[in-house]
Amino acid sequence: MVERLSAEARKAAFKELSGWSEVSGRDAIARTFTFKDFNEAFGFMARVAVVAEKSDHHPEWRNVYKTVEVVLSTHDADGVTQRDVDLAKAMNTIAGQLGQS
Ligand SMILES: C[C@H](O)[C@H](O)[C@H]1CNC2=NC(N)=NC(=O)C2=N1
Secondary structure (H helix, E strand, O other): OOOEOOHHHHHHHHHOOOOOEEOOOOOOEEEEEEOOOHHHHHHHHHHHHHHHHHHOOOOEEEEEOOEEEEEEOEOOOOEOEHHHHHHHHHHHHHHHHOOOO
């Protein structure tokens, strides 16, 4: 059973999660990625989907043209866990490789 992060653990995690913020009113983290065009945005989602399946941890996301809005939370724990931090880091890495603006 994966556990929700304590307040201090989350604060520490945020130091390495550039671009992410807390969701007000919900134990979740969020980031909006903006790419060059739809093709890059969808390429990002395709690469993340592979990571999500491999780690059995899935994002809540919305794509409009070249933007991808992402919210991460662990449904089984009803809040932010290390899995969310790990997936957020992976997303930042993938976005960086794609030249996210
Ligand atoms: C059965 C399956 O392993 C679980 O439902 C996984 C799937 N992906 C998941 N994704 C997220 N974000 N939270 C979960 O609790 C979760 N649980």
